Amino acid sequence: MKKLLRGAFVIGRRDFAATVLSKTFLFFLLGPLFPLLFGAAFGGIGASVANSREKPVVAVVASEADFERLKVSRDRFADAIGDQYVLRFLRFEPAGDANVQEAALLASRSPPVEAVVTGLPDKPHLAGPVAPDGSTARQLRLILADAAGTYTSPNLVVSHTDTSSAAESKDQATTGQVAQTALFFLTLLLSTMLLSQLVEEKSNKIIEVVAAAVPIESLFVGKLFAMLAASVLGLIVWTAAGAAVVASFKSLSALPPPAVGWPSFLALIVVYFAMNYLLLGALFLTIGAQASTVREVQTLSMPVTFAQVLIFGFAATAIGSPNSGLAFAAAAFPLSSPLTMVARAAEDASLWPHVVAIGWQALWVALILRVGAGLFRKTVLKSGPRRAWWRLRRA
């Protein structure tokens, strides 16, 4: 074991240095900036387009006093349900032939007029391409009733509480979902890099030098942890420097507190990120080790990405019902276990399931690495006699 770890350390150190000290690592660190820049650029363009497009209004041909009553009622609705959901009114002074004015307003493009209201206050009339029972007509009826004072309600006394059990459960599920999604995307971005990790050794024939000096398991473990370290370094840099991450911190404080509490939850996020990375990474390293060329690795990337999405979907089924049979299955299945358990940490306060899960996941990391190394020896190095897969052993 000591030799295995020592060999893994030597290989890991070289890989880490080769990764982090290469020029391409700068691009890796700058990677998250690209979606942010794209987001900002396209968001800006979208906002500009949205702003430049004038929102349609309902033209109200009425006196200033009548319009003011209508506007006060409209603003009350806007306060209650949001301004963007309520009809926008624009007053026009009655002028000449009402029919001619109505037709002229409906033809107006600046601002575009959705419909025209006339006959206030006693005989309101809505004209335009709107249905009698459509949302514009219904909303207008409510506003008119409110403005006319015909819509009354008893004085409602409201007592405020911070939360309810139903709300808390739902909120914690949201926290779990956010954490799970974040973990999934981080792992998705980073672990697929491991697919191509052994191509360099194989194409440069270094593999033989390494295989003669240390157990193949050392090669796998070293590479896996080197990439984990490089990824963690990237995360630290991103977290420290990224404006988007700062923004996410703000939204973090808005998230409902997880069941295990924030300190434990954040610690578990780090642990489960590492476990998720190690589990998927070990698997990808094993799969990628079978590839001989970069082309083969590229071909493998797509199915591997889809498999990750599938695993994410499986883990997501546990959100909201952490003690269900499906949740247990997702926690027990090694590859979905970290994602499932991080969501559980948000919803269930017990810590002992996490101890069990982390041990279980670590066991599977070791097992996948062992089988991966054995498979590598068998299929790539063409080593060993024909024997059952469960009896793979090293020299």
Added chain:
Amino acid sequence: MKDFGATRAVDGVSLTVPTGSIYGLLGPNGAGKTTTLRMLLGIIDPSSGSRRVLGRERPLEAAQEIGYLPEERGLYPAMHAREAIAFMGALRGLTLREARRRADVLLKDHGLGEWARKPIRSLSKGMAQTVQLLGTIIHHPRLLVLDEPFSGLDAINQGKLEQLIRNEAANGATIIFSTHVIAHAERLCERVAIIAKGKVAFDGRVDEARARLRPIVRLQTRERDGPWRSAIPATSRTEGNTFVFELPESGPEPLLRALIDGGAGIEALAIERPGLHDAFVAIAGEKTAAAMAEEKPQ
């Protein structure tokens, strides 16, 4: 024994390499030399049979005492020469600091000091091979395994490599190297194993291999015929005016006596010991020897 699917690459190779010797594995490409070395080093496991390296049944347990130069050379192209050597030293148990110190000394001693901090990709092929060789010996291995070490080297570098092998042997290392060039084995090895078609055709000292053949006599006489002709074996052949034949088992003295007494008029007489190439032809067969001769020149 080693099978790759239905193909038997090594068929019952049994070898013992004495400590401190320079031992050559001779054979054409595809004879099973590299597979034998890989099994010996633990890179691959035999399909059946056993191996013992420096007293250990698991070769990786002795990895820190072994240096290995594979047939297909490989270095990380972006790595500096010094770091590449140090990395190989670290793989074999040296601390990185000590490995770097030794790498600096080795590079300087072999005229590559100014290339120490240059990436491997900027080195010539010969330089890169030297770097890999230095990485192979950086940890002062007790056993040095070199698979076709002269492959791709020019004459000057081949000479340097031969000297390096002799130096390592003089320092007490046991050296096993495979080659399909008989001249290298003849110059360097005390013992050889001749491998053909996955089997050991001969295993022993070089002079034992050569001793399998009788010395060759080359004789020129003034007279073409006479009673002395009965002393020349019937299997002899002539090359111009020279008789060529194996020295009779009775040795040179009865032959000389018959030639002198019979008045042959000896003009030139040479008794040549056969070379390793002749022994190889005799042991492995003409076909195998021809196959080796056709392989890429070293």
